């Protein structure tokens with residue numbers, strides 16, 4: 575009997591378990607370990623402050639994981655690669671032959687002084703990167719009557735790096751619909767030198783922010799939140815006043831990985847970015863947000879990478895060369911308010927380009943353009959997530975980035 579343990583039953587862990595169960599014979603046991611039985615559709619957090627029913631984003635984890643896969647509910651406290659063992663908070667240790675780490679990225683509001691430990695937390699200081707946070711922010715927005723609103727990214731990397739921009743556009747639209755937009759001064763505060771990491775997308779989003787009269791405060795390295803003065807303070811001495819602060823806390827990998835044998839000081843696991851095999855141990859693969867690959871931490875990346883990983887894993891257990899090479903392919907929808915959205919398609923080497931997606935020259939989605947079809951595509955993704963992605967069914971889109979029909983922004 576060979577044993578595969580998958581740490582984390584979120585997006586990547588669930589897909590990997592379901593895909594591999596269909597490909598590995600019964601001499602393999604597959605066990606997924608996660609702390610609880612609640613699978614969250616995290617992209618839904620973005621909409622909860624505005625209109626989405628919070629109950630809609632949570633389903634039982636066990637129901638997403640297919641028959642023939644064991645599920646263990648426990649807090650993972652450590653991995654001992656040399657002994658091929660995983661330690662759990664309840665005192666158990668489980669042995670494996672092969673390990674997949676898919677424990678994601680964790681928002682850490684405890685890392686900014688005055689954030690989670692301040693008196694304004696969940697009062698005037700909010701976040702939407704957790705279910706509780708998104709619900710509390712919904713209530714705060716209902717009673718918000720105007721003033722200075724900061725939408726803030728603490729530091730990179732974070733999950734879904736476009737989500738803070740989406741929130742800025744959606745909140746602007748929300749306030750406009752409530753008839754109080756003119757009473758609110760919105761500033762997008764970022765550690766980056768522009769609206770986004772990729773220059774072409776940064777210019778496009780920067781124009782959109784300007785168009786919506788949302789200011790941008792770039793190069794802002796947060797030092798602390800001053801809960802007495804109601805200011806967000808940076809290391810270079812800036813203090814931005816706020817009436818409502820919507821922040822995205824710093825992220826780390828799972829706590830048990832921080833500074834561990836597998837993880838770096840921030841808990842990200844160094845991997846070969848094309849095979850997703852851990853640098854520290856060839857019996858370990860890393861999927862989803864948990865690794866250090868230089869692309870977005872996004873469900874789309876988890877999906878594309880997991881598809882290619884399956885072939886590599888099957889080759890690895892047979893001692894063969896790994897056949898597939900992941901290119902960092904990411905698809906990111908960006909809600910821009912007023913019932914429209916943009917779509918980005920990029921990889922390790924290529925900037926987001928214009929063109930159509932998923933069928934070259936046909937679409938129906940448009941890259942780097944603000945369209946109604948893109949918005950409907952983002953909404954439709956929720957059903958695709960539960961019914962196609964998580965069960966591990968093949969999607970009619972390529973896991974690697976296609977260049978067919980694409981042109982650089984401004985090109986013909």
Ligand SMILES: Cc1cc2nc3c(=O)[nH]c(=O)nc-3n(C[C@H](O)[C@H](O)[C@H](O)COP(=O)(O)OP(=O)(O)OC[C@H]3O[C@@H](n4cnc5c(N)ncnc54)[C@H](O)[C@@H]3O)c2cc1C
Pocket residue numbers: 581582583584585586587607608609610615616617618619620648649650651676677678679702703704733734737828829830861862863864871872873874875876905906907
């Ligand atoms: C607000 C928001 C909006 C987003 N929007 C989009 C979007 O539009 N498109 C997109 O592609 N992506 C989006 N994402 C990102 C996407 O949700 C993540 O990239 C994706 O879920 C990553 O999958 P994962 O399997 O790596 O991690 P996760 O899905 O987070 O799963 C990790 C799992 O590991 C478990 N775990 C961690 N540590 C332990 C431990 N010590 N013990 C036991 N269990 C543990 C957790 O409970 C969790 O179930 C969004 C994220 C957020 C927060």
